[in-house]
Amino acid sequence: MMAGPVLASSEALPGKPFPEVTFDLVSEIFGHNLDTSEDRLQTLLLAIGMDHTTPTSPHFEEEVGIPFIVHYGPNHWVNRLASGDMSVDVLVNNALLLLFAEADIPNRDKAAYDLMKKASEQGYWPADYFVAETNLLKQLVNGPDVAIPMAPSIENSGLREVAQETMDAFSRCAEVGFAPCRYRVGFWLSNSRQTLQDGLKVLQSAIDVNLKDTRYEDKLDGALVAAAHELATRGEAIGLDSDTVNQYRQLIDQYSRSASRLLN
Known part of the structure; x- marks a missing residue:
């Protein structure tokens, strides 16, 4: 269900x-x-x-x-x-x-x-x-700190089944709308040229969910900054215009400062 x-x-x-x-x-x-x-x-x-x-x-x-x-x-x-x-x-x-x-x-x-x-x-x-x-x-x-699986290392270490199980589980909670899972799926997909576009779109949705729900406040700033950076630097792959890219750059600046305040 x-x-x-x-x-x-x-x-x-x-x-x-x-x-x-x-x-x-x-x-x-x-x-x-x-x-x-x-x-x-x-x-x-x-x-x-x-x-x-x-x-x-x-x-x-x-x-x-x-x-x-x-x-x-x-x-x-x-x-x-x-x-x-x-x-x-x-x-x-x-x-x-x-x-x-x-x-x-x-x-x-x-x-x-x-x-x-x-x-x-x-x-x-x-x-x-x-x-x-x-x-x-x-x-x-x-x-x-580098929580993005690398496909070659997964294949070489025989962890393909674990990787598939992991992606399936992240995808289920991402579909429910849980922002941390959307970030995980988005970063995972955007790490491959074949799935880059899908990954960037998932990262967009993760940021949208993150920003709309105050229950995530101060909890996902690092992921938000990293996702916004991906979209600002690689957004042309999904047709982002300059205004949208600038919005992501503004988010990077805003939430980088926020994360810095939390650490200090």
Whole structure:
């Protein structure tokens, strides 16, 4: 089942509320781990929150997310998984416990990935993002600073199947309208001469989504600047006129300053 589009915050309908939980209860389970500096995990939490507040999502009634983990308690979710419950909320909440809980859990990253993969197979697009981003950073590139797979290295290392799975997962969450996935797909496609035009068009759509939704504010400035640079320097491939190119150059200037302020 295809998830409904992620509405921009200015268009969003009233979503299903999260249960109210106290900071002390959250800290008791997660400590300070939710204040992670890892973009992959920050973006996962953003995706879960956006899906949960999108009434057209097929998983709208699922109780996914940190507030539900805290509200019912970790044992509730662990016991449901142990009993064989493979509901999306059970899979994802157990994965979140593995990723963020303060407790020392052996092999937590691999176990969390496996649970998220099961949720992805059930059509939960935030899990698509997590699986794809994990594949990308851990298997397909040498580091997050150059997170664009190179086709020859994929072929030579025998990772073609992983690369296809990763692109498929990014494409599913991009289709829903999640800007981080659109950036990933756009950069990936624009890295090849054969798919350059498609890639630039996806980057255009990523920037449009990014700018329209305030929930992305200050979170994707680096990706926006890089995408605008691609469009400003290679936009002739899709027929961009000089005025449009100048608009992208203005975005580069504006958001480069914004990113610099955040770092300082």
